[in-house]
Amino acid sequence: MWLGIVTLFPDMFEALTREGVFGRAVASGVVNIDFYNPRDYTTDRHRTVDDRPYGGGAGMVMKVEPLQGAVMAAKARAPAGTPVILLSPQGQAFSQAEVSSHLDSVGLILVCGRYEGVDERFVRRWVDLEWSVGDYVLSGGELPAMVVMDAIARHLPGTLGNQLSALDESYLDATLDYPHYTRPETLASEKIPPQLLSGDHGQVAKYRRREALKRTLNRRPELLTTMTFGELDRELLLEIFADRQPE
Ligand code: 4FL
Secondary structure (H helix, E strand, C coil), X not given: CEEEXXXXXXXXXXXXXXXXXXXXXXXXXXXXXXXECHHHHCCCCCCCCEECCCCCCCCCEECHHHHHXXXXXXXXXXXXXXXXXXXXXXXXXXXXHHHHHHCCCCEEEEEECECCEECHHHXXXXXXXXXXXXCXXXXXXXXXXXXXXHHHHCCCCCCHHHHHHHHCHHHHCCCXXXXXXXXXXXXXXXXXXXXXXXXXXXXXXXXXXXXXHHHHHHHCHHHHHHCCCCHHHHHHHHHHHHHCCCC
């Protein structure tokens, strides 16, 4: 997958692109990244990328021309049909559904806003999609862009998430993960759940599914409202409700 990143701070991406799963995806050529710095598309002596907001108020607004120059350069390099995505608190919520629907894309252009915002005329003219990674304001779209990059890249062929999802069909369902354990077997008298030591794959799978459903019910019940439950899930949910402790 080709990624064009429009940012004033390309160095912020070094940790992501050098280390871990994403670093390996870059090193192996599964992911190719080009950076486009709006400052390189300024024409004035001071290389100005922002200006004061019309109507007044605190903070600065990113100017159209430098962003437009950077996006045009990215589009000239991008595979045909590559969407331009702005990371912004005003965007639609980024979730695993957006990850899935963009896994087949050959390219993405991610635009990182800085300062208090981006001139709306740039957004209207150049941006296809606007994504938010959560309801908080950051100092820029760089960390959100890295969230999107990591979430997508780990599902590309030859990366870890891709192998996991091939092994485990429940990988993309709406439930939270079950609890994980590794050695030692006893730690300050806290034991490993016996089903995990039984060597019985059926028992292990049932225990994990029960715990995943229980956690989801307790912590994020809204995630279950869009799910259709199979026979095992129904049986486990009935057990969970039967075991419920009164408050
Ligand atoms: C972008 C916050 C996406 C959350 C400041 C500039 C942001 C953001 N999701 N904050 N961009």
